[in-house]
Amino acid sequence: MRFAGIVAVVFVTAFVVVSWVARGMPTGIRNSAAKPAVERTALEGRRVDATFRQGSELSPAPGPPTSPSDNDAKRQKIRLDVLQAANASEVAPCSAAIKAELVAALINYAAAYKQKLDCTSMMFCSEQKLKEAADTFSTPLDKRIREQVVKANELGGISLDDFSMAHRVPVGMMLGQYLQPNPEFCSLSADLQKEVRRRRAQN
Incomplete structure (x- = not known):
């Protein structure tokens, strides 16, 4: 037994x-x-990215700005500040001062997105709120910002490591996939940097 x-x-x-x-x-x-903060950031970032892509696929080709967000003076100024900082970063990607300006501008940009989202946690944010925030930040100017951040990061640029932990999650949720820097560029000699720029301009 x-x-x-x-x-x-x-x-x-x-x-x-x-x-x-x-x-x-x-x-x-x-x-x-x-879960570690980095893992949550990746999960939340993929969810936000999927919402942005879905809105882009379902929307017609962008015409003149008609989104209500275009009439928000505060958000529009934040957008222009980010675009200006990203343009400056492409011109002088190894400048610590310009890098700091871009970091500060992106923090404000992500904060504006988070304010529009109005969720205490991304994990519990409704699909409706996600879509509304994605639509608000999918204007032609927002698309130019993302394109310019990518271009700036081809010559040096910034990564999530340049942000404090307090800002890394909101910035990562919105722009993490675009922050893929090229740190080797700033270690090149001035002549090699010019050659890289010359070849880049030809492509």
Whole structure:
């Protein structure tokens, strides 16, 4: 009997373990809050990015600005500040002062997006709020900003590491995929930098 009991316990234990693995090894709701900030940023960023792409795919080709966001003077000034800083960064990507200006401008840009989103946490933000915020920040000027940030980062640029932890998550949610710097450029000699720019202009 004792042997049969032991066999039964082993069988039940094995069944429970297999079932747990089959369900993807869930560990309860509390563990989701313990994910590293970087992982949460990546997850939230992909969700925001998907919403931006969906809006772009469903929208017709952009014509003259008609979005209500274009009439918001505060957001428009923030957009222009980011575009100006990104343009300056492309001209002088190795300048610490210009880099600091771009970082500050992007912090304000992400803060404006977060304010429009009006969610305490991205993980619990409704699809409707995500879409409304994505539409607000999908104007022709917003698209120019993203394109210019990419161009600036081809010659040096910035990454999420240039932001403090307090700002890394909101900036990463909105622009993380565009912040792919080329740190090797600033380590080149002045002559090689000119050659890189010359070849880049020809492409």
